[in-house]
Amino acid sequence: MELGYAVAGLVVGFIVGLTGVGGGSLMTPILLWFGINPATAVGTDLLYAALTKAGGVFVHHRQKHVDWKLTGWLAAGSVPASLVTLYVLSQLHLSGNVLNAIFKLVLGIALLLTALSILLKPWLMKVIGRRVGNLDPNPQPHILPTILIGVSLGVLVTLSSIGAGALGTLALFLLYPALPTTRLVGTEIAHAVPLTLVAGLGHASLGNLDYMLLINLLVGSLPGIWLGSKLTRRLAEAWLRPALAVMLAVVGAKLVF
Secondary structure, three states, rough: OOOOHHHHHHHHOOOHHHHHOHHHHHHHHHHHOOOOOOOHHHHHHHHHHHHHHHHHHHHHOOOOOOHHHHHHHHHHHHHHHHHHHHHHHHHHHHOOOHHHHHHHHHHHHHHHHHHHHHHHHHHHHHHHHHOOOOOOHHHHHHHHHHHHHHHHHHHHHHHHHHOOHHHHHHHHHHOOOOOOOOHHHHHHHHHHHHHHHHHHHHHHHOOOOHHHHHHHHEEEEEEEEHHHOOOOOOOHOOHHHHHHHHHHHHHHHHHHH
């Protein structure tokens, strides 16, 4: 077992359990820092995300925190978009250097958007929350906008492994402001599992997956998530989320520029 990868999984799992910040936005840059090529980092992280979030779906479902209608409409956009993106990648027959350059660019953009969403989300929830009033907390789906959100997430996640968490929940909140936060999070986690699974398996078929790396990450992350979830989030919210946002912004800017 590669100890460094297991430790990386432990740290990322702990932060995810502590703050709820998406693992992809942390794990993929760490894998690049380890020298993993961008295509393999994205493909491996996608299956890592699918496996680590699968247990969360069961927990959120038991607590009735998943809006399955919204999950279905999101997946109706994201899963086909992911498959189309994977098909296009397979047909372009790009060289490894060009493919890695594309992944790095999209990854950088996704990191910048994720950092912005982490910083803006508390403020937006506070401002928009005042105007929610008596809106129905169980709204009927806005089908076309929800599918379009899914399409956007499908393309972005497939090319970067990032976006299903922070960006997905923010987009849902803007479209359904009266939906309770617990259901926003539960719904997006439920949607992320099929999306990351399909995208991850697609990348595996393209050769963009390191199975031993995946196992090492899981060995560390599963106890990390458990440990982080056991600690109070109040100790971290005031400083950790902004610090993570700044870090992601710096890494994203470096990849883009």
